[in-house]
Amino acid sequence: MSEHRTSPNGPATPTSTYRVQLNQGLTLADATALLEHLERLGVGAVYLSPVLTATPGSDHGYDVVDPTRVSSVLGGRKALVELSERAHALGLSVVVDIVPNHMSVARPDADPWWWDVLEHGRDSVHARCFDIDFDAGPIPIPVLADDGDGGHAALEGLTIADGHLVHFDLRLPLAPGTHSPGDDVLDVHERQHYRLVSWRRGDAELTYRRFFDVDHLAAVRVEDPAVFDASHAEILSWGREGVVDGLRVDHVDGLSDPGGYLRRLSERFDGWIVVEKILAPDETLPSSWPVAGTTGYDALREICGVFVDPEAEPALTALAREHGVATDVAEIDLRARGHAAADLLRAEVRRIAALVPPHDDGANDPWTTEEAVAELLCSFDVYRSYLPEAEPAWTRAVGVAAERRPDLQPVLKTIDLSVREEPHGELARRIQQTSGMVVAMGTENTAFYRGTRFIALNEVGGDPASFGSTVAELHTAQLRREASEPHTMTTLSTHDTKRSEDVRARLAVLSEIPDDLADAVRRWSAREPLPEPALDLLGWQTLLGAWPIEDERLVSYLIKAAREARLGTSWTGPDPEFEDRIRSWPARLRADAELYAEVEAMADTLKAPGWSNSLGQKAVQLLGPGVPDLYQGTELWDLSLVDPDNRRPVDHEERARWLARIEAGLCPPVDETGAAKLHLVRTCLRARRDLEPTGYLPLIAEGHGSEHALAFARTVRGDRHHALAVVATRLPLTLADAGGWGHTVLPLPSGPGTWTDLMTGRSIAPERMDGLTTAHLAEVLDRYPVAVLLRD
Structure with a gap:
């Protein structure tokens, strides 16, 4: 879909989005209080994590238990309407994440649909809602502890209380007529439409479709029109009543018929729709899908890749092989x-x-x-x-x-x-x-x-086999995006990414010094290794990319990584001794003062060039084709790792204080505070909102530093010429080693007027050479490694 659709509240396609993770600590009322800050930042839409009723205690909302009600924990429908009214009054749109593929069944007493299925089996009015093979017999519920006895001992703990079957804190319904006072509880259990079984039997014997291998997330049959209507009645009412302007559809690939679902949804929701969908490097969305595009992992791969030096591949491959890591x-x-x-x-x-x-x-x-x-x-x-x-x-x-x-x-x-x-x-x-x-x-x-050879490439939607990309390849991708999907979402960080954009930006610097990294890892691993080669290589890179990082966060991340890899421990078969060696690693590092000082020194050398990469990739994302999404908190430096680390509370008050200072005229230096990133985000988002850039013109620098410049121009509202230019620095260490920009120049689009850098407020005085208007990059980028140029 490339047309610009509208709704009663204004454009359905936002200029940008800001992703807010709702939970008990940040409710809809709290999000409403952030809206003025977001508007001042230049954001086009507040983008909310799922708001429907989730399983009790959920900290993310993707485990919906009742699709017919907005979560009372978040404030209920009234709070959603109040947020919407305030957002629209400020000129912001509202986008909400929805989860059509599955519902949580972890707490049957919290999910009325699943409860009814367990109580009545195939005769339940909600039986058609879930993808269950009733012909296979009672529904297995894999919750019993199993010490090798198949869970039989755990069954002895079953009780009946208040007319329910009870297993610890799990309450389950009893089918009508299956229980009388004095009945043996195990006999009663055998009469139900379900069976409690060993947790080990879930992967092989479940008779209901799941989300991935998560037993407590049961798939919903939204391909059935009646199920679609029941599970989307509340969602569709938001569109009809002008409460919500856009939807982000989670895990569209899990649906039986994604295209049919999206056609049905778009027919009844007249707004902006994007889908969470991982595209292979040469893949495009099916043309029949009536959506604006994806949630932007393709853009993440392309934009981040151009800040990685492909020349590092041989050295890092050799290190991995020497380390015993598969490549x-x-x-x-x-x-x-x-x-x-x-x-x-x-x-x-x-x-x-x-x-x-x-x-x-x-x-x-x-x-x-x-x-x-x-x-x-x-x-x-x-x-x-x-x-x-x-x-x-x-x-x-x-x-x-x-x-x-x-x-x-x-x-x-x-x-x-x-x-x-x-x-x-x-x-x-x-x-x-x-x-x-x-x-x-x-x-x-x-x-x-x-395959932890270079973890900056190991990202959702990434391609570790492709070691970085060229400026020309990025320009080709951007031109394609502007031509075919100008309203698709783009992103650099999400709640699902393996590590934040700023961690990847630091890691990209390592691709400029692969031999130094290899030498360091050889020394460090010889003294304080992690207990498995792939984990060891990942651990040192993580330490450098997220430095400084608290012990608890680092250990939690490494244990999750080790269990996911399943090379020395796993989720289903954890090895206590292996994991204890991970837990002791931070303390062992500090105990080796010489080694710890080396790690700290190398991490310090990555900071400044890492900041340059962070600013560069952010400028490209925020002002390039597509609708840029800003993940909560990433307007300052954010060194988060995979979830749940990236769902930690955000200090919005700190961000508000910096924003006020920038609004008052501060041009902050590029330093530890991250205020320079907030300054860039505000500059780009406000330019995007006010100027409505379209088109895409690659700008190619000339001179010995040309390969370090990434630049493009776009047309702005009311001007048929390319009047907005973005300039970013790539491979900053290599550039510095070559002596800096020197006489490298950047041809700018010709036309009347003066160019001004919106980041500094300075006028840029281009020269006319051979009929071209050129600017010296040493001048343009002397204050910041990025520039946002507007021709008056």
Whole structure:
């Protein structure tokens, strides 16, 4: 969708968004109090995390238990309406994150739909809402402790109280007529539409579809029109009543029919819609989807990649191999995906395999069929195909699977023919739904923690096999975005990223000094290693990228990373001794004073060039094509790691104090405070809101420092010429080593008027050379490593 849609409250496409994470500590009323600050910052829309009723104690809202009500913990519908009214009065739009794919069933007594299903089974009025195989028998609920007895001992703890089956703090319903006073509790349990089973049985035996391998998130069948209506009635009312102007759709790949869902949603919600969707480097959204675009991981990959020096690849690859860390990205991915398909998602694979018809010889061995399904799920080069529209992706996956496993070709051929005959059939739908889960769990959640050669590349939507990118490649991507999806979202940090934009900016500096990093890691690892090579390499890079970091945060991150990698410990089989060595690591580092001083010294050398990278990538994102999203708190330096670290409370009062000083005329230096970043964010967002830039013209510097300049120009409202130019510095250490900008010049778009740097307020006096208007970069970038130039 490239047209600019409107709503009664103004443009449905915001100029920018600011993501606010709501929870008990930051309610809708608290978010309302932030709106004036956001408007002064230049933000176009407040973008809220899910607001529907979530499981008790949720700190993020993605575990919805009641889609019909705005969370009372957040303030309820009244508070949402009040926020909307205040936002619209200030000229801000309101965007809300929605979660159509799943609901939380962790607390059955909190989810009325799931409670009714457990109580009445397939006769429940809500049975059609969840993707449950009722023919397989009672619904397994994998919650029992298991010390090798299959959970039998834990069943002895079941009780009946107040007409409910009780297991510790878990309350479950009893089907009508299944309980009388004096009945044995285990007999009563056997009469229910569900069975409490060992937690170990979930991955292989669940009979309801999940979100990834999370047993307590049950998939919702929004492809059923009645279920869509019931689960979206509240959401759609926001659009009809002008409360909400835009929606961000979470995990669209998990849906049975993403295109059909989005068409139904857009028909009934007249506003801006973007989807959380990971695109492969050469992939585009299906043209039939009536949405503005994605949530911007493609832009993250492209923008951050241009600040990485590709020349570092040989040295960092050699270090990883010497360290014993795998470097074949494709092989790492395949192994990780294989584990996801064969183990973590075996229940889903078995359900798919049961749908495969007998192949040519009439046999249909379950084990062979499961192997073929798992192999196919591991073979996609995109997260999922969308049949019949994206048939080439399907064809490539079948071909890759058959080439890797010639012995499975008969079954793969049968699957292929069946799917092509019925591209909307159940077999096709389930394979497509599950392929995205396998890729996400295998690549993002496992492989990215195993192949730790250079972790700046191991980001959601990233491609670790592609070591950085060129300025020309970024310009090509930006031109494509402006031409085809000018209203898509762009981002650098989200609640799902593995590390914040500022951590990645520091890590990018390491690509300029790969030999120094390699020498340091060799020395440090010899003295205080982490207990597994991939984790060790990740640990040193994390320490440098997030320095200084509190012990508790670092340990929590490393234990999560180790469990995700599953090389020395895991979520389901934690190794206490292995994890104790992680917990003691920060103390051991400090005890080695010489080593600790070395780490600190190297981290200090990364700060200034890291700040330069942070400002550069932020300027490119905020004023480039698309709708830029600013994750909460990142208007100052933010060195957060993967969730839940990136959901820590934000000091909005500190940001308000700096904003007031900048509004009063302060041009802050680039230093520890991060005020320079806030100054840049305010400058870019206000320019975007006031000038409405369009178009995209790459600007190519000339001179010995030309490869360090990243610049482009855009047309502004009321001026048919390119009158806004953005200049950023890349590879700042290498530039400094070469003597700086020297006589490097940047050709600017010709036309009448004077250029002013909005960051400093200074006029820029370009020269006329050979018919071109050029500016000396040594002058333009003498105060900040970025410039935002406007021709009056």
